Amino acid sequence: MNNIFLLLPLYLLSFLNISRATKKLTATNTGTVKISFVNTVKGKPLELNTGSYTNPFGETYSVSKFKYYISRVSLVTGKAVFFEPGTYHLVDESKPDDLHFSFELKAGEYQWLYFMLGVDSLHNVSGAQTGALDPLNDMFWTWNTGYVMAKLEGKSPQSKLVNNKLEFHIGGFMGENNVLKNITLNFPPGKILNIQEGKTSEIIIGADIDTWWQQPNDIKITEHAVCSTPGALAKKIADNYSKMFSIKEVVNN
Amino acid sequence: MLCLGTTLSALFIGAADNKPVAFADGKLPNYLEFKIPAGWPKPTSNIFAKNKLSEQGFQLGKKLFYDSRLSKDGNISCANCHQQFAAFATYDHDFSHGLDDQHTTRNAPALFNLAWMTKYHWDGGINHIEVQPLSPITSPTEMGETLENVLGKLKGDTTYTKLFKAAFGTEEINSQRMLKALAQFTGSIVSANSKYDKVLRGEAKFTYAEENGYNLFKAKCASCHKEPLFTDNSFRNNGLEINTLLNDHGRMKITNDPKDSLKFKVPSLRNVAVSLPYMHDGRFQSLGQVIEHYRNGIITSQPTLDPQLANKLAITNAQKYELIYFLNTLTDTSMTKNPRFAK
Numbered sequence: 173m174n175n176i177f178l179l180l181p182l183y184l185l186s187f188l189n190i191s192r193a194t195k196k197l198t199a200t201n202t203g204t205v206k207i208s209f210v211n212t213v214k215g216k217p218l219e220l221n222t223g224s225y226t227n228p229f230g231e232t233y234s235v236s237k238f239k240y241y242i243s244r245v246s247l248v249t250g251k252a253v254f255f256e257p258g259t260y261h262l263v264d265e266s267k268p269d270d271l272h273f274s275f276e277l278k279a280g281e282y283q284w285l286y287f288m289l290g291v292d293s294l295h296n297v298s299g300a301q302t303g304a305l306d307p308l309n310d311m312f313w314t315w316n317t318g319y320v321m322a323k324l325e326g327k328s329p330q331s332k333l334v335n336n337k338l339e340f341h342i343g344g345f346m347g348e349n350n351v352l353k354n355i356t357l358n359f360p361p362g363k364i365l366n367i368q369e370g371k372t373s374e375i376i377i378g379a380d381i382d383t384w385w386q387q388p389n390d391i392k393i394t395e396h397a398v399c400s401t402p403g404a405l406a407k408k409i410a411d412n413y414s415k416m417f418s419i420k421e422v423v424n425n
Numbered sequence: 426m427l428c429l430g431t432t433l434s435a436l437f438i439g440a441a442d443n444k445p446v447a448f449a450d451g452k453l454p455n456y457l458e459f460k461i462p463a464g465w466p467k468p469t470s471n472i473f474a475k476n477k478l479s480e481q482g483f484q485l486g487k488k489l490f491y492d493s494r495l496s497k498d499g500n501i502s503c504a505n506c507h508q509q510f511a512a513f514a515t516y517d518h519d520f521s522h523g524l525d526d527q528h529t530t531r532n533a534p535a536l537f538n539l540a541w542m543t544k545y546h547w548d549g550g551i552n553h554i555e556v557q558p559l560s561p562i563t564s565p566t567e568m569g570e571t572l573e574n575v576l577g578k579l580k581g582d583t584t585y586t587k588l589f590k591a592a593f594g595t596e597e598i599n600s601q602r603m604l605k606a607l608a609q610f611t612g613s614i615v616s617a618n619s620k621y622d623k624v625l626r627g628e629a630k631f632t633y634a635e636e637n638g639y640n641l642f643k644a645k646c647a648s649c650h651k652e653p654l655f656t657d658n659s660f661r662n663n664g665l666e667i668n669t670l671l672n673d674h675g676r677m678k679i680t681n682d683p684k685d686s687l688k689f690k691v692p693s694l695r696n697v698a699v700s701l702p703y704m705h706d707g708r709f710q711s712l713g714q715v716i717e718h719y720r721n722g723i724i725t726s727q728p729t730l731d732p733q734l735a736n737k738l739a740i741t742n743a744q745k746y747e748l749i750y751f752l753n754t755l756t757d758t759s760m761t762k763n764p765r766f767a768k
Contacts, residue, residue, distance in 0.1 A: 296552070297552045297553060298475070298553065299475070299476070299553040299554070299555030299556060299604070299605075299608070300553075300555040300556055300600060300601040300604035300605055300608075301601060302599060302600070302601040306599070306600055306601065307556070307559055307572060307600055308572050308573060308576070308600055312556075312559070314556075314559040314560040314562075314563050314564070315546075315550050315551075315560055315564075316550040316678075316679050317550065317551050317552040317553060317556050318552075349681075401681070402681075403681045404681075
């Protein structure tokens with residue numbers, strides 16, 4: 173939270189800086205940042221379907237689907253904020269091409285990475301969308317309009333559902349059960365992002381499923397094997413998973 | 426935090442919206458003006474702001490609306506449950522028939538004046554006209570199809586590639602374009618030319634009974650069924666006994682708020698005489714039964730009952746029939762029989 177408050181004045185300043193940053197984007201002083209996601213469980217790479225995992229309550233589970241929306245990606249350099257030109261990313265463990273994205277930005281050093289986990293409320297109420305937000309991506313509720321911001325599906329012997337299903341479809345963009353999460357990540361000490369002209373530097377972000385079960389809210393599969401509507405349970409799970417990200421590595425070139 | 430959110434929202438408006446369409450050969454569609462009937466409020470949803478209404482978009486939407494290939498078995502189109510002669514409701518059916526003759530769990534609502542709504546469905550679960558068709562298309566008891574399959578079928582039909590090009594500039598068929606075209610058709614269905622409207626415009630006169638019915642309507646019904654749309658689009662509990670086989674709590678399903686238990690959307694009374702049966706579960710077959718409910722049937726012990734119905738409605742037998750005469754003046758055959766909306 174502290175980090176976000178520190179950033180507040182910077183975001184306001186960004187109103188002035190963005191247009192300037194955009195104008196300066198010419199072939200002579202830009203580089204590329206690649207942002208990659210590595211989904212893990214307790215630090216080890218997630219293995220869809222085959223991996224067997226144990227949550228903090230000793231309940232075992234496997235994962236068949238793991239995907240989430242990333243938007244409003246921005247990087248902070250000095251007093252300016254560089255926003256990725258408005259777009260949405262659906263990070264999907266089953267699609268290697270959807271585990272990373274890149275965009276051009278001004279060469280220089282960047283100290284912070286910011287993004288939103290989810291789809292902003294405006295785009296939950298604005299009708300048919302396309303690209304990552306296409307309802308074809310199976311992240312859209314048809315009976316109670318809105319996006320599933322994060323989805324975790326699998327099986328667990330502790331699940332009381334038919335076929336031991338585990339099904340977390342986490343969404344809700346309004347009121348007290350809003351699950352949209354602003355994520356601010358610091359680069360590791362001594363490792364700021366350095367974008368050099370014409371080159372690509374990479375930020376590797378880890379997303380660990382082990383965070384979904386605990387802190388601040390205990391989510392036991394015996395009690396909650398399914399969450400498929402916006403509401404208090406979705407909010408609790410989202411409060412947990414808002415801590416799932418960390419920067420694993422910054423590769424400067 | 427509020428400040429941060431506002432700043433970011435401002436920057437992101439329109440980010441994922443339809444890009445301006447390039448009509449490569451310079452053949453722009455014939456754009457249409459969406460006409461607001463005289464004396465009506467401005468539409469509450471600006472449904473054509475980011476979905477510019479055109480003749481080609483409307484015609485594509487109409488073809489999709491009447492195309493049963495949108496369903497899994499190829500038998501059920503939107504129009505199966507939304508019949509024009511019934512003001513685009515399902516005539517004389519409490520529940521509609523979907524895939525494999527399964528029943529839906531609510532009465533199909535009539536479709537007209539949709540631009541004056543901000544929420545769709547009996548429980549208001551749908552917040553934009555464009556995304557509504559996703560619900561019946563994918564519902565296992567309605568059209569039972571996947572969006573992917575629907576798009577596959579459309580892409581395999583050269584008639585559609587031409588129509589998409591005419592409406593949107595290129596042959597690309599995607600879910601957004603399909604949904605926007607459907608919204609152009611359904612959003613264009615406006616009902617504002619009933620006898621009631623003609624009376625208000627000085628083109629016709631109520632009979633004595635209709636006039637009395639109108640006066641009673643204004644006194645007893647108009648606070649929820651507000652003119653000129655004949656709904657205030659709110660969600661209310663009108664004191665129906667719950668059907669324990671369905672256990673449908675209405676709006677609460679969407680909001681999770683016990684205060685919304687048993688609340689359903691107030692339907693428009695326009696075309697009410699042709700869109701029977703009535704209520705969210707189609708339990709009443711006639712307007713007489715509906716009025717009987719408001720006179721005697723209201724369950725006053727329900728905690729979420731609309732306060733205006735706490736003492737039921739005092740309506741005499743004579744007034745009941747006059748009210749029915751008036752409600753019949755809300756039928757708009759220039760809409761229900763308009764060839765422009767027909768297959």
